[in-house]
Amino acid sequence: MAQFKIKDYAKIIRPQNFDELQLLAERVRGKTLKMVNSTAVGGGVAEILSRFIPLINELGVITKWEVIKGSGAFFGVTKAFHNALHGSKVDVYGQMFEIFRENNEENRRNMTFDEDFVVIHDPQPAGLIESKKKSKTKWVWRCHIDLSNPQPEIWNFLKGYVSKYDGSIFSTPWFAKELPIPQYFIFPAIDPLSEKNKDLTPSEVDKILRKYNIDRSRPIVTQISRFDRLKDPVGVIKAYKLAKKHTDCQLVLAGGSASDDPEGAEVLEEVKNEAGNDPDIHILSLPPFADLEINALQRASTIVMQKSLREGFGLTVTEALWKGKPVIASAIGGITLQVIHNFTGLLVHSVEGAAYQIRYLLNNPQVAERLGRYGKEQVREKFLITRILRNYLLLLIALDHPNENIIQL
Amino acid sequence: MKAKVPFVFYTSSQLVQITGKKAAHLKEFVEVMKEVEDSTIFYHIHHAYREHQFAPGAYSNDFAHWVGEELGESALAEKLANLSIKDVTSLSVLRSRIIEIVEEFLNNATEIRRAAPQHEFYFCKNIGFISKTKYQAWDLGEFCEMLKKVGLRSLFFHFFEARLRLNRRTNDFSDWIKADFNDAVLANKIEALDPYVYTLDELRDKIISLIKASQGFPWKKAVKWLSSKLKITQK
Numbered sequence: 001m002a003q004f005k006i007k008d009y010a011k012i013i014r015p016q017n018f019d020e021l022q023l024l025a026e027r028v029r030g031k032t033l034k035m036v037n038s039t040a041v042g043g044g045v046a047e048i049l050s051r052f053i054p055l056i057n058e059l060g061v062i063t064k065w066e067v068i069k070g071s072g073a074f075f076g077v078t079k080a081f082h083n084a085l086h087g088s089k090v091d092v093y094g095q096m097f098e099i100f101r102e103n104n105e106e107n108r109r110n111m112t113f114d115e116d117f118v119v120i121h122d123p124q125p126a127g128l129i130e131s132k133k134k135s136k137t138k139w140v141w142r143c144h145i146d147l148s149n150p151q152p153e154i155w156n157f158l159k160g161y162v163s164k165y166d167g168s169i170f171s172t173p174w175f176a177k178e179l180p181i182p183q184y185f186i187f188p189a190i191d192p193l194s195e196k197n198k199d200l201t202p203s204e205v206d207k208i209l210r211k212y213n214i215d216r217s218r219p220i221v222t223q224i225s226r227f228d229r230l231k232d233p234v235g236v237i238k239a240y241k242l243a244k245k246h247t248d249c250q251l252v253l254a255g256g257s258a259s260d261d262p263e264g265a266e267v268l269e270e271v272k273n274e275a276g277n278d279p280d281i282h283i284l285s286l287p288p289f290a291d292l293e294i295n296a297l298q299r300a301s302t303i304v305m306q307k308s309l310r311e312g313f314g315l316t317v318t319e320a321l322w323k324g325k326p327v328i329a330s331a332i333g334g335i336t337l338q339v340i341h342n343f344t345g346l347l348v349h350s351v352e353g354a355a356y357q358i359r360y361l362l363n364n365p366q367v368a369e370r371l372g373r374y375g376k377e378q379v380r381e382k383f384l385i386t387r388i389l390r391n392y393l394l395l396l397i398a399l400d401h402p403n404e405n406i407i408q409l
Numbered sequence: 410m411k412a413k414v415p416f417v418f419y420t421s422s423q424l425v426q427i428t429g430k431k432a433a434h435l436k437e438f439v440e441v442m443k444e445v446e447d448s449t450i451f452y453h454i455h456h457a458y459r460e461h462q463f464a465p466g467a468y469s470n471d472f473a474h475w476v477g478e479e480l481g482e483s484a485l486a487e488k489l490a491n492l493s494i495k496d497v498t499s500l501s502v503l504r505s506r507i508i509e510i511v512e513e514f515l516n517n518a519t520e521i522r523r524a525a526p527q528h529e530f531y532f533c534k535n536i537g538f539i540s541k542t543k544y545q546a547w548d549l550g551e552f553c554e555m556l557k558k559v560g561l562r563s564l565f566f567h568f569f570e571a572r573l574r575l576n577r578r579t580n581d582f583s584d585w586i587k588a589d590f591n592d593a594v595l596a597n598k599i600e601a602l603d604p605y606v607y608t609l610d611e612l613r614d615k616i617i618s619l620i621k622a623s624q625g626f627p628w629k630k631a632v633k634w635l636s637s638k639l640k641i642t643q644k
Contacts, residue, residue, distance in 0.1 A: 016560025020420060025539060149528065164616070173427045173531035182425040185533060341478065382460060394424040398536055405448040409540035 004051075004193045006058045011385050012192050015038065020057065024393040026115045027409055029060035030116040031396060038078070038124035040067045044188070044315070045121050045144055050384070051191045055389055061396065068125045072253045074103040078124045081158070084151035087214035092153050100157075104128060105116065108246045113137055117396055125162040128181075138399040142169045144188070146312055147177045154218075156295050166399060169315050172334050182402075184395060187337065190322060191385045197322055200299055208296035213251075214282055219249040219362050222301040224294055224319075226255040227267040227285075230310045232330075235351050237281065239307065242355035246279075247362045254284035254297055298323050303361050303368070311335055314357060319385045321375035323344065325370040344375040384402065411588065415545040416552055416582075420563040420568055422538040425452065430532040434523045435480070438530055439511050445532055446572075451573060452535035454494065458605070459565055469605045472507060473497065479524040485514045493605065494569060499576050525614045539569070544598040549590070552582075561609040565589035568604060568612065582616065595623040 010018045035053065039046050043124050049065055056063050070078070075100045084090040099347060104127025113131045119140045120128055124221045132139050142163050146157070147170075155177070161178060162168060169184045170176040176183050190197055209216050221240060227232035233253050240251040256264075268285065275281040286293055298304060304320035306329040312336030321338060327345035339345035346361070348354045361368040381387075401407045418465045428449060432438035442450075453471040463565065469490050477486030488510050515521075524530070544559050546552035558562070567581035583596035598619050604612050 016558075018559055018564070019542075020422065020562065023420070023542070024422065024538070077465045170427060173431075173527075173533060176427045176429065177431045183429065185425040185427050240489070256622075335527075361470065368424060376462075390422065394422055394536075394538055397538060398424055404536070405534070406537045406539065409538055 002193070002291065003054060006055050008193060009055075009384075013384065013386050017386070017390075018380075019392070021390055022262050022396070023343065024048070024390065024409075025061070027060035027227075028389075028393055028396045031117065033061050033063040033117045033119065034113065034394070035063065035065045035119050035121065036068060036111075036125050036128060037065075037072065037121035038068050048188070048191070048388070049121075051194065051385060052388060056309045056386070056392060059389065059393070061393070064290050068107040068128075070107075070124070071099075071102050073099050075124075076233060081123050081154055082145065084154040085145055085147055085158070087146075087149040087151070090151060090154065097157055099325045101127060103252075104130070114152065115400065120165075123158055126158060130163050132164060132376050138166045139164075140169060140395070140396070140399070141165045143175065146175045148174050150177070155350070167395075167400075169395070172337060175270040175312075177275045182388075184391075184398075186391045186395075187383060188315060189317075189383045189385050189388045190315060190379070192322060196295050197319055198295070199317075200292075200296055205296045205299050208293055208333070209300050212282060212284055212297075214252060214300070215250060216300060219247075220252055220300055221249050221303045221305060221358055222254065222297055223305040223307065224253040224298065225306070225318050227264045227271060228255075229263075229267055231255075232306060232307045232309050233267065233271045234274045235309075235354070236305055237271065238306050238351045239258060239305075239354035239358060240281070241278075242352065243358035243362070245406060249358065249362060250280040250282065250295055252282045252284065252301070254282075254286055254294065254390060256286060256288065256290075295323075301325055303328060303358060305358075306330065306375045307351075308332060308334060308335070317345075318379055321372075322379040322383075324372040324376040326361050326371040328354055328361070338378070339375075340378075343371070345371055356377050410549075410590060411547050412585070414589065415547045416555075418542045418544040418546075418555060418559045418563050419539055419566055420542050420560055421566040422540075422562065423456075423572075424536045424538070425450075425456075426534050428532045428534055431529040432532075433445065433529045434521050435482075435485075435511055435515055435518075435608045436478075436521060439515070441530075442504060442508050442511075446534055447504070448536070449532050449534040450500045450504050451570075452533055454492070454568060454573075456535070457566075459562075460610075473514050475524070475530045479528045479530075480522045481594055482514070483615065485511070488514075493603075494573055495600075500573055500580060504571070528595060530611050539566070549586075553620055556613055556617060561613070564609055568603055594635075595619065604632075 016363060023329040035049055037045050053063050061104040077096050080090045081101055108128055108131050113135055115137055117138050119142050120146055121142045126141060129139055163181060165181055167182045167184060169186050170178060171188050173185055223236045225232060236253060255388050271283055275283060298320050304325045304327050306314055306317050308330050311333035317327055317335055317338050327339055328348055329339050329345060331349055339347055346357045348357055396408060430441050432441050457471055457474060458469055473486045473490035476482050476489055497506060542559055542563060544555040546555045571577050571581050579600050583600045586592050587596040599616055602615055607615060
């Protein structure tokens with residue numbers, strides 16, 4: 001992975017915002033911070049941490065990243081916790097809580113927490129808070145998942161730990177639960193210099209599109225998402241078919257490989273059935289680490305769709321907006337924080353609504369251009385990694401000024 | 410002309426805190442509005458304007474946005490969007506005004522619309538961090554130069570935040586111009602700008618052009634320049 005310096009971002013964000021980052025960094029220079037999560041590679045949390053940590057170190061906050069260890073049984077339990085916290089019904093068995101507790105204790109014995117601040121990511125290492133007792137360290141729990149409708153038994157167990165922290169961070173207000181500790185609101189973000197988001201030359205884009213036999217001379221409507229019913233790929237095909245009765249276009253549905261996911265394979269089959277023999281529907285089952293391909297497909301698109309039925313924050317929407325693409329997306333979850341209807345994109349509620357908006361944008365390129373332009377500016381201001389850096393610098397300052405609404409620096 | 414004291418540019422950053430309070434319909438909304446902190450009112454009144462600084466939006470504040478988009482009450486949304494902080498002197502007055510508008514609507518409403526789950530109004534609050542920048546100005550020319558250099562958050566701070574959170578009756582720029590240059594006309598012109606029809610970039614440009622227009626032709630500078638040229642010629 002290419003390693004970037006903070007100055008590389010100075011050309012991307014407003015210069016004044018870059019100055020502000022430096023100004024805030026002066027206030028916490030020399031402070032120490034530890035981030036703890038449960039995996040070093042794979043998954044969105046590890047991806048953003050691997051990019052965030054060198055940058056915050058460069059800003060002067062001495063930051064370490066540690067990953068907890070765990071048995072297969074432990075990760076089986078935390079996977080069940082994850083599903084239960086997302087609202088699925090999970091069978092709770094006797095040993096579950098004990099396995100979680102023991103594994104956290106085992107990690108705790110092998111770790112030290114002498115830093116000024118510790119940020120624990122997600123439920124797996126939440127039990128490390130038991131080390132807080134004697135230290136002056138400020139502890140924060142960073143929750144990346146949707147806690148709006150959790151299975152009560154699991155949440156009540158976890159809440160026992162979470163309530164002991166000095167603060168918590170959630171990605172959207174509706175992911176949060178009522179807690180006796182402060183809850184900060186920090187959006188996820190993308191890295192504009194990553195393989196998935198960096199600028200590409202037209203020839204790089206062409207090369208990838210040729211590989212998939214997609215005609216660049218005709219409009220392309222794309223949805224990037226894994227083959228999952230909650231992403232409604234069949235609904236996207238239906239919307240495309242309705243739109244195509246009036247306006248010529250091609251459809252690209254691209255997502256991760258479904259080979260290791262029985263349900264994914266089933267959905268992929270449903271998608272192929274719905275697509276039938278239409279040569280203008282391109283169903284691409286991408287291999288892992290296909291970031292460059294995703295980048296090129298998004299950049300080549302005339303419109304990007306995200307017609308999900310349920311969505312967390314929806315970083316694929318952020319990626320498309322950053323590429324200046326007009327986005328048509330369902331009015332659900334974190335999408336509504338990013339797509340402001342008729343301003344930074346178009347929000348829809350049905351297959352028919354999506355179909356109409358495809359027709360509308362394909363026939364009104366000036367509107368599509370304006371939505372894409374505003375969408376990109378919104379991402380520049382709110383959804384880039386530099387904003388997460390700013391939020392963290394502010395958070396560290398706020399933790400040293402509890403209960404203050406105005407902090408004079 | 411030099412000021413007695415320089416204009417020191419400050420900037421403000423914000424961290425958002427979730428209060429855990431939410432409203433699914435307008436009756437609930439009014440109840441919660443009566444109990445939230447002033448920093449909640451401040452956050453929801455201005456964060457959309459502050460964050461969408463690249464283009465003026467349809468709704469200037471979160472309350473109007475929610476009422477219009479999630480409840481579909483367009484007339485009430487327009488009333489709330491039309492709220493201007495210039496008409497009020499403090500956040501508590503602003504809060505009363507919002508409650509009054511919504512209660513008046515509720516008194517005449519035939520139905521109470523409910524937002525879908527996760528589309529409720531989630532009340533947040535703002536933690537403000539105020540810091541001094543390295544920029545300051547001793548005269549109006551220097552002021553215009555510095556205003557171009559400081560971030561839009563600094564403009565936001567002096568034009569909106571100082572007025573509402575620190576209970577000042579005008580914006581900081583007008584205050585300084587009136588006090589240090591005795592130029593009430595220019596100060597009033599800046600104060601009279603309608604910020605809600607501009608982006609922050611445009612607002613900054615408007616302020617600079619008002620200052621430049623007030624300066625007229627720079628006779629003193631021209632004479633100084635001319636005499637320096639004449640001296641060179643005489644030598």
